[in-house]
Amino acid sequence: MARGELFIVSAPSGAGKSTLIRKAIEGLAGHRGVTFSVSHTTRRPRAGEVEGKDYYFIDREAFEKMIAEDRFLEWANVYEEFKGTSCDEVLPRLEQGIDVILDVDVQGAEQVMERFPESIGIFILPPGPQELSRRLHERGLDEEQEIARRLAVSLWEIKRYPQYQYVIINDDLDRASDHLTAIILEKRPQLERQKERVEQILRDFEAAHGTE
Template sequence: MSGNLYVVAAPSGAGKTTLVRLLLEREPGVNLSISYTTRGPRPGEQNGREYHFVDVETFKGMIDRQEFLEWAEVHGNFYGTSKKWIADQLAAGRDVLLEIDWQGAQQVRSLFPQAIGIFILPPSMEELTRRLTGRGTDAQEVIARRLAAAQAEMRHVGEFDYVIINDQLDQALEDLRAIVRASRLAFPAQRARHAALFDRLI
């Protein structure tokens, strides 16, 4: 496999979705994996764009058929990543980005140990609280649950290769782009992507 697999995780409210969207706009060749989920679409979300929205019965059938690279239950909803789609993309030399939680990242690493793990942190708990409250989409009890979950999730930051502190969005984006660009220049990636050149030169 010659494509890079990027696994980006973060607690809710750290700005992961915004950073990933901006990265995809600025770094051609990075393909976002669209997860399956049983949660309902938020305003403006479209099936097949943000997520593949399915019911619980359909999702559990996919688990039984072992169609997921990883799956997890988060905040009462199921999320999962198509195993075949990821493998096909990497085999074709395409870079793939997974926007998942730490549990999913653990499952991915067990099957793709070469995956590049990136964790996004907020600059403070106060800022994280402000961001979650500012969304205006969740009830107070939901926000409190997300904050408690965020603290538990951040304890897994040491399992990732890179950490970005999302204080200033522009700087955080440049840090994320730097990781992608550097990983593409690593010897295994260059050897796979430019096999004919290496054969001629070496």
């Protein structure tokens, strides 16, 4: 069985990455073998977030225990909270030939890319600093000091876009979502996925025609 593809999606805070991924997942609903990896985090749930769907919400002690047990594919301290992707969320699925989409920050992406150099990196860009600032203020999740910090970090993150194979400018949600969906569908090795079965069918035909 062919191994699944690993898609790494990163963006500065407020660029709309999570919304974009959710919309792309909806667009991929009719395609089998694609799944979203749910991360663990120590931060509190935001309004509308669902345990086990958006994140696994755990306390710091439980997170640090997972670090000690080497259970994370990647993890990082993001704005004073821990966030990470467990190996159990990714590795078994890849081995089963399932494509996995990771929603990770730049720190986490670097760790995954080092371990899986064949992974496909997709960086989401806001159309500009003013728009990013507007989005961070409009979502109303952070104090002014925290927003300023996120905007400062965003420059460091954006400078790392050359590490990614694709860049999507999220100036229009529908268009950006279509772009993300198209990248994922384009990169899915359909023939490779079916190679074992195709080869078996070929052997069956050869046997039927006495040409084996």
